[in-house]
Amino acid sequence: MAAPVLELSGIDRVYRTAAGELNVLKDASLKLEAGELVGLVGPSGSGKSTLLHTAGLLERPEAGTVLLEGVDCLKLDDKGRTALRRSKIGFVYQFHHLLPEFNAADNIAMPLMIAGVSKSAARAKADELLGIMGLAERGHHQPAQMSGGEQQRVAIARALANTPRLVIADEPTGNLDPATTERVFATFIKMAREEGAAVLVATHNFALVQHMDRVLTLKDGKIVPYVAD
Numbered sequence: 599m600a601a602p603v604l605e606l607s608g609i610d611r612v613y614r615t616a617a618g619e620l621n622v623l624k625d626a627s628l629k630l631e632a633g634e635l636v637g638l639v640g641p642s643g644s645g646k647s648t649l650l651h652t653a654g655l656l657e658r659p660e661a662g663t664v665l666l667e668g669v670d671c672l673k674l675d676d677k678g679r680t681a682l683r684r685s686k687i688g689f690v691y692q693f694h695h696l697l698p699e700f701n702a703a704d705n706i707a708m709p710l711m712i713a714g715v716s717k718s719a720a721r722a723k724a725d726e727l728l729g730i731m732g733l734a735e736r737g738h739h740q741p742a743q744m745s746g747g748e749q750q751r752v753a754i755a756r757a758l759a760n761t762p763r764l765v766i767a768d769e770p771t772g773n774l775d776p777a778t779t780e781r782v783f784a785t786f787i788k789m790a791r792e793e794g795a796a797v798l799v800a801t802h803n804f805a806l807v808q809h810m811d812r813v814l815t816l817k818d819g820k821i822v823p824y825v826a827d
Contacts, residue, residue: 626649
């Protein structure tokens with residue numbers, strides 16, 4: 599039986615502040631299987647972003663294990679974790695973080711070229727993803743020439759360029775209109791159902807949540823099933 603795409607076990611994450619220690623995650627555990635689409639909800643400050651950053655190997659917990667397709671990520675050095683992020687994880691941030699000096703197509707193609715894909719193949723993939731996102735005519739535009747919603751769609755396309763095994767999205771549709779939100783969410787569904795990726799989406803959009811396989815929340819630093827009021 600294949601290992602889960604993502605397995606978090608006993609994760610503790612502590613921030614040290616002037617007021618003392620803040621225990622954001624306490625013995626948090628989670629499994630995501632291939633093809634699974636999981637929502638993460640909860641109020642701001644509950645630890646959602648911390649959980650996503652830990653799962654995406656952007657933050658290192660004080661305790662616990664992070665397994666990606668059976669690989670113990672916390673035993674890897676910085677170079678090994680970076681290589682794993684580039685090849686296995688697509689991260690969609692709440693803010694797009696596009697490179698302003700490059701156009702939309704180049705922002706998407708760059709991760710592919712860093713991974714060793716030829717420039718022509720990388721640009722072809724970028725054009726394909728721009729079409730999926732409804733931005734086929736915007737490939738030559740720089741971020742400053744695009745709306746906030748368009749920039750966010752470029753960032754989502756960039757995260758999906760390497761056909762990641764794990765897609766992590768932090769409020770990915772917060773700046774998008776309802777029709778574009780549906781288009782983006784359909785892309786996440788496609789990644790899960792057709793590409794076999796595990797998709798973890800933190801969102802306040804409860805219209806999207808109802809289409810997910812499971813919905814989780816954080817309670818006292820632990821990951822628990824979400825129960826609607």
